[in-house]
Amino acid sequence: MKETNKGYWWLPGDEDSKCNGELDTSSRYPVLSLNGVGSDNIARRVPPFVMHGLLLNGLKVTMLECHTNGGSQFLHTGMGELNIESSCVIVGDSHYDGGENVYSGVKLSLSLLSEWTHLTAIKIDHQEGKQIIHLEPIEAIKFNLSNGIKGELGFTIDEKFGTYGKESFSVSEDTYLEFSFESKKNITELEEFGRKIQTFLMFCTRKPIKIEKMTPIIEYKKRKIGNSERLVPIADTVYAYFIENDEKKIEYRNQLIWFEDIKDKFGESLERWLDLNESIRPALDLLFSVKRATHMYLENEFLVLCQALESLHRRTMGRKAFDEAKFDTMLVDMIATVPDEHKEWWNGKLKNLNSPTLRDRLQEMVGSFQEVWAGYKGVDVFAQRISATRNYYTHFGDKTKHVYSLEEMMLVVGKLEALIEMHVLKELGFSTKDIVDICNKNFMWKEVIER
Numbered sequence: 001m002k003e004t005n006k007g008y009w010w011l012p013g014d015e016d017s018k019c020n021g022e023l024d025t026s027s028r029y030p031v032l033s034l035n036g037v038g039s040d041n042i043a044r045r046v047p048p049f050v051m052h053g054l055l056l057n058g059l060k061v062t063m064l065e066c067h068t069n070g071g072s073q074f075l076h077t078g079m080g081e082l083n084i085e086s087s088c089v090i091v092g093d094s095h096y097d098g099g100e101n102v103y104s105g106v107k108l109s110l111s112l113l114s115e116w117t118h119l120t121a122i123k124i125d126h127q128e129g130k131q132i133i134h135l136e137p138i139e140a141i142k143f144n145l146s147n148g149i150k151g152e153l154g155f156t157i158d159e160k161f162g163t164y165g166k167e168s169f170s171v172s173e174d175t176y177l178e179f180s181f182e183s184k185k186n187i188t189e190l191e192e193f194g195r196k197i198q199t200f201l202m203f204c205t206r207k208p209i210k211i212e213k214m215t216p217i218i219e220y221k222k223r224k225i226g227n228s229e230r231l232v233p234i235a236d237t238v239y240a241y242f243i244e245n246d247e248k249k250i251e252y253r254n255q256l257i258w259f260e261d262i263k264d265k266f267g268e269s270l271e272r273w274l275d276l277n278e279s280i281r282p283a284l285d286l287l288f289s290v291k292r293a294t295h296m297y298l299e300n301e302f303l304v305l306c307q308a309l310e311s312l313h314r315r316t317m318g319r320k321a322f323d324e325a326k327f328d329t330m331l332v333d334m335i336a337t338v339p340d341e342h343k344e345w346w347n348g349k350l351k352n353l354n355s356p357t358l359r360d361r362l363q364e365m366v367g368s369f370q371e372v373w374a375g376y377k378g379v380d381v382f383a384q385r386i387s388a389t390r391n392y393y394t395h396f397g398d399k400t401k402h403v404y405s406l407e408e409m410m411l412v413v414g415k416l417e418a419l420i421e422m423h424v425l426k427e428l429g430f431s432t433k434d435i436v437d438i439c440n441k442n443f444m445w446k447e448v449i450e451r
Contacts, residue, residue, distance in 0.1 A: 007055035009034060009042075015052075017041055023053065023061065025089060032063065032084040039082045043068055051084060055091075064088040090187070102184035105217030107176055108194055110201055111210040114175040115250050117259045121157050121173060143267025145274065148182025151267060180217065190216065199288055200273045203424065204257035205250050206444075208292050253443045256421055272428045280427065283312035287420055298409050299393050305416040306358060306390045312423055313361040327353075359387040362419075369422050371432055372439050373449055386412065414448035421445075 005025075009032060010018035019042075021034040032051065034042065042051075047067035054060060063086040125132040141153040156174045177197060185193065194214050202209045262269045277284065286308035290301050331350055338346045356364070362383035366373055373379070388402035389412075404412050422435055430438075439445045 005055045005057075005059075005061075007053050007061070009051055009053040011042060011045065012050055012052055014041070021053070023055075023063075023089070029085045029087065030063070030089045031069075032066075032086070034082045034084065042084070043082050051086070059091050062090045064090070088187075088191070102186055103181070103190055103216040104184045105178065105180040106185075106190050106194065107178045107215045107217055108197055108211060109174070109176050109213040109215075110198060111212055112205060112207060112250055113177070113201060113209075114173065116201065116205055116255075117153070117175050119155065119175065121155065141263070141266055143270070145179075145267060145271050150180045151270070152178045153266060154178055178217065190214065196274055196277050197270075199277070199284060200270060202288060202291060203273075203284075203421075204255060204259075206254050206256055206291070207250055253441060256425065256438060256442065258441075269428070276424070276427055280312055280315050280424070283308045283315065283420070284424070286311065287417070287424075290417070298406060298413065301413050302409055302416070303390065303393055305413060305420065306386065309365070309416060309420055310358060310361055312420060313356075313365060316423065316427055317361075317364060319356055319360075319364060357387065358390060359383045362386055365419055365423055368426070369419075369432070369435065371436055372422065382415075386416070411448055411451060414444065418445045418448055 005023045007021065007023070008018040009021040010016075019034050019039050021032050024031050024033070032053075045066075045068070048065040049067075051063040051066050052061070053063070063084070065087040066084050069083040069085055119138055121135045121138050123134055123136050125134070135157065137157065138155045140155065143151045143153075145151060154176050156176065157172075179193070191214070194211050198209050198211050257269070259266075286304050290296065290304050290308075293301075296304075331347070334350060335343055335347055363379060366379050366383070385402045385404055388400055389404045389409075391397065392399055392403045425435055425438070426432075439449065
């Protein structure tokens with residue numbers, strides 16, 4: 001699909017009110033610019049909504065999760081353009097008539113993937129004082145995941161800017177991930193799968209990653225043929241936009257997982273990440289909300305990371321102050337002494353007493369990485385001050401001497417982020433020695449842990 005496309009556009013079920021417009025997919029989000037009769041009806045639509053379109057080249061288009069930009073001005077003047085932004089544009093039959101579409105594969109293009117893998121087909125030899133440049137195609141890395149999923153880390157070489165063999169030529173390279181599914185997935189399931197791959201790369205690089213393009217490999221649609229329904233193949237392209245941050249280069253010494261360290265077990269590492277997503281998804285979402293944020297107050301970063309740490313501890317360590325059976329007996333005995341009209345209220349208050357405090361969780365999690373945190377003294381004081389600071393910003397009580405100042409909080413946020421990342425690495429199967437090695441290579445970890 002070209003970056004800019006002209007056609008006719010309308011709301012589902014309102015094709016008679018279609019209007020002229022032009023779709024631009026070259027921006028961070030796809031933008032549809034509308035003008036003409038019918039646009040005012042679209043401007044009044046409450047977001048998010050769906051738009052249908054028919055390009056002049058005959059391709060059908062569906063825009064999901066649409067919202068208007070500048071619609072109020074359009075309504076007042078009735079002139080100019082109405083711009084509509086969307087998080088996902090599907091070119092083809094998918095979603096077009098409301099049918100259920102299923103896909104047996106997907107190809108993902110992600111920002112910074114090529115930089116992270118650092119693989120290139122361009123080879124330079126030095127012969128008799130000259131540099132000889134030649135191309136050696138890279139073999140795709142293939143792997144198998146559970147549930148019948150097969151994956152491939154592949155590479156493309158584009159020589160369209162020159163001719164190989166001449167004294168000068170231009171070559172562009174790209175790296176992609178491609179998956180095939182034994183159990184077919186619909187568009188929502190594909191987006192969720194893509195999000196998990198995206199966050200894996202974000203965790204490895206400690207950088208915001210954007211899914212630049214998501215293309216189903218083999219697509220099917222349920223069609224009624226005679227008295228039965230059959231799956232008929234369709235050709236679709238999906239332009240999915242999941243993250244706002246601009247692409248930034250990877251800082252080599254700020255990564256958590258280097259591709260060369262897991263190249264031979266890439267599929268196994270990805271499998272572990274997909275499994276881990278199922279069990280600690282809330283904690284990961286909180287962690288990535290901080291990493292993705294372009295503007296977030298330091299106090300908010302601190303509170304979100306405290307919440308992520310508690311969630312991660314609860315889902316992976318789950319320690320209780322007392323044995324469950326013993327605590328239940330204690331609770332029954334305590335509630336028995338309370339008047340009947342207050343039993344329900346006290347039961348709600350007391351049943352949470354068996355859960356460890358934030359301070360307890362911090363001490364246990366830091367204790368799991370004594371070899372890494374060996375240079376840092378005063379873990380008890382650290383846990384006490386974290387707890388006091390969290391309580392101050394959550395409940396806005398008196399500011400005690402234990403509450404961190406804003407000048408101190410930058411370092412504290414770095415420590416919390418590092419502690420969460422270490423624990424996730426441990427859940428991914430990294431040994432203590434592996435984590436120590438990462439600490440020695442990662443300048444941010446080393447900086448915050450040893451201070």
